Amino acid sequence: MWEYNEKVKDHFLNPRNVGEMKDANAIGETGSLSCGDALKLFLKINKTNRIVDASFMTFGCASAVASSSALTEIIKGMTLEDAEKLTNDDIADYLGGLPKEKMHCSVMGQDALRKAIRSYKGIEILAKPGNTVCECFGVTDLEIIETVKQNNLKSAEDVTFYVKAGGGCGKCVEKIEEIVESVLAEA
Amino acid sequence: MNIVYTDNNATTKVAPEVVEEMMPYFADLYGNPSSMHSFGGNVGKKLQEARERVADLINASPVEIVFTSCGTESDNAAIMAALELNPEKKHIITSVVEHPAVKNLCSYLEKKGYELTCVPVDREGRLDTELLYDTIEKKADQIAIISLMWANNETGVIFPVEKIAKKAAEKGILFHTDAVQAIGKIPVDVQSSPVDMLSLSGHKIHAPKGIAALYVKKGIKFAPFLKGGHQEKGRRGGTENTASIIGLGKASELAKKHLNEMDTRIRGLRDYLETGLLAKIPASSVNGERNNRLPNTLSIGFDAVEGESILLLMDQTGICASSGSACTSGSLDPSHVLMAMKVPFESAHGTIRFSLSTYNTKEEMDHIIATMPPIIKRLRDMSPFWKK
Ligand SMILES: Cc1ncc(COP(=O)(O)O)c(C=O)c1O
Ligand code: FES
Numbered sequence: 001m002w003e004y005n006e007k008v009k010d011h012f013l014n015p016r017n018v019g020e021m022k023d024a025n026a027i028g029e030t031g032s033l034s035c036g037d038a039l040k041l042f043l044k045i046n047k048t049n050r051i052v053d054a055s056f057m058t059f060g061c062a063s064a065v066a067s068s069s070a071l072t073e074i075i076k077g078m079t080l081e082d083a084e085k086l087t088n089d090d091i092a093d094y095l096g097g098l099p100k101e102k103m104h105c106s107v108m109g110q111d112a113l114r115k116a117i118r119s120y121k122g123i124e125i126l127a128k129p130g131n132t133v134c135e136c137f138g139v140t141d142l143e144i145i146e147t148v149k150q151n152n153l154k155s156a157e158d159v160t161f162y163v164k165a166g167g168g169c170g171k172c173v174e175k176i177e178e179i180v181e182s183v184l185a186e187a
Numbered sequence: 188m189n190i191v192y193t194d195n196n197a198t199t200k201v202a203p204e205v206v207e208e209m210m211p212y213f214a215d216l217y218g219n220p221s222s223m224h225s226f227g228g229n230v231g232k233k234l235q236e237a238r239e240r241v242a243d244l245i246n247a248s249p250v251e252i253v254f255t256s257c258g259t260e261s262d263n264a265a266i267m268a269a270l271e272l273n274p275e276k277k278h279i280i281t282s283v284v285e286h287p288a289v290k291n292l293c294s295y296l297e298k299k300g301y302e303l304t305c306v307p308v309d310r311e312g313r314l315d316t317e318l319l320y321d322t323i324e325k326k327a328d329q330i331a332i333i334s335l336m337w338a339n340n341e342t343g344v345i346f347p348v349e350k351i352a353k354k355a356a357e358k359g360i361l362f363h364t365d366a367v368q369a370i371g372k373i374p375v376d377v378q379s380s381p382v383d384m385l386s387l388s389g390h391k392i393h394a395p396k397g398i399a400a401l402y403v404k405k406g407i408k409f410a411p412f413l414k415g416g417h418q419e420k421g422r423r424g425g426t427e428n429t430a431s432i433i434g435l436g437k438a439s440e441l442a443k444k445h446l447n448e449m450d451t452r453i454r455g456l457r458d459y460l461e462t463g464l465l466a467k468i469p470a471s472s473v474n475g476e477r478n479n480r481l482p483n484t485l486s487i488g489f490d491a492v493e494g495e496s497i498l499l500l501m502d503q504t505g506i507c508a509s510s511g512s513a514c515t516s517g518s519l520d521p522s523h524v525l526m527a528m529k530v531p532f533e534s535a536h537g538t539i540r541f542s543l544s545t546y547n548t549k550e551e552m553d554h555i556i557a558t559m560p561p562i563i564k565r566l567r568d569m570s571p572f573w574k575k
Pocket of ligand 2: 134165169
């Protein structure tokens with residue numbers, strides 16, 4: 001059964017700002033077919049660095065669609081400066097919360113937004129920094145460390161909920177545990 | 188909203204006839220079948236009738252039927268008995284597409300030191316029998332048990348159990364089959380397919396949940412999984428779940444009666460649904476060998492959309508089915524069955540399983556055929572992977 005609240009359901013059943021934007025001047029893509037969800041975010045940014053329009057195309061479960069829809073609603077009218085600070089928690093909060101095993105959907109939103117802004121600013125998006133820890137979902141150690149810190153995660157399972165790492169074959173779970181422990185030890 | 192229930196491989200409606208048969212044994216006829224007094228003994232007689240009915244469904248003798256608490260217990264009991272009776276044999280053969288009841292037990296045993304051969308399947312879900320027979324030839328004296336399902340719960344693909352059983356018998360290797368999905372959908376006969384042990388479960392054939400049976404061929408040694416009282420001739424301890432066993436008996440009788448309808452009317456409905464969906468929804472494809480499947484099962488993948496989203500939209504219209512997608516399985520990967528078949532991610536994530544029962548109607552199939560195309564289109568319209 002789905003444990004989605006009414007707001008998530010509403011954004012899934014009646015998604016806002018769906019579709020390709022022909023005159024977008026910034027695009028951010030994240031996820032892949034093999035991962036099971038993907039988001040393509042389109043932005044129109046004006047001369048004063050304000051997001052005047054946003055739309056999305058999403059492949060994924062209901063919470064992925066709802067998170068994408070929520071993201072576009074949140075950032076419309078925002079300055080790039082503010083948008084850069086947006087986190088996955090802001091997206092989840094806007095929706096009144098997501099089931100914890102679906103938090104990766106909101107992380108996807110944050111990721112696509114940052115990529116779109118970087119591409120607009122002409123910052124080259126290099127290969128992911130760090131060393132790959134999870135082959136199934138292509139997640140690196142640096143990404144895991146950042147997510148753990150940003151969201152105060154406490155376990156490898158939490159990491160799976162947020163960035164999927166560890167949720168496939170499971171062979172990387174021990175490594176993820178080590179990373180989580182080292183971050184916790186630092187704090 | 189009317190519910191259209193097409194998720195019968197997950198569980199089935201308890202047949203009204205089954206409920207009626209069970210009712211007295213919940214309240215008035217509560218005796219213990221093992222008691223000396225006739226009040227309990229009469230319940231024992233009714234259990235014997237149930238045992239005969241279950242045996243009759245698979246062409247076994249009543250003494251060969253051991254009642255258990257679920258299909259999972261039957262699977263565990265069969266495999267563990269084989270290991271206990273053959274302590275010197277450390278090899279187990281199973282397949283990559285087994286239900287978790289067998290798959291996870293075998294992975295556990297592998298960690299405990301057993302050697303495991305997981306026979307792969309091809310793109311159509313067919314078992315690689317060459318590797319199977321080869322392993323049997325080479326390791327015959329080390330193999331404690333072969334456990335292979337009769338039919339797959341996700342795709343409905345049927346394994347050549349008769350041939351494998353004969354091969355195993357020739358080599359003197361114990362052969363268990365998980366027939367939980369085959370029972371009641373296709374003829375299952377333990378005389379023509381001489382398996383040593385066979386699992387079946389009540390809730391897939393219109394009996395209640397939490398009742399099942401293990402067939403143990405006469406002459407096979409057996410070690411109980413639940414050690415306790417003398418119930419089930421010492422093969423399974425615990426006071427019998429009388430009402431449910433009686434329900435399973437009735438359901439077995441009905442299942443036998445309905446086999447022909449399964450093969451004709453229900454197969455017709457499934458094919459009608461399949462043809463309808465394939466015709467109306469572009470970039471859709473059937474998973475599993477089409478001419479060798481359970482007559483009630485349709486696993487169909489829709490490219491570029493995701494299963495949970497599809498199910499949620501179907502739910503809005505009252506249609507119940509399952510998906511092979513990650514989001515609904517608790518794991519993040521699509522089902523191990525579709526992955527083992529190397530179904531591309533493109534359609535694996537968007538796979539829906541429809542599974543019918545004799546309660547389904549043509550009107551329901553028409554409803555599904557009319558409802559699905561707009562659902563898939565709606566999701567494709569927002570999918571970055573859908574190329575129009
Ligand atoms: C092939 C197969 N084996 C075993 C089981 C487990 O049966 P039960 O739910 O009675 O434990 C199922 C049911 O999901 C099944 O489909
Ligand atoms: S490598 Fe991380 S789940 Fe497989």
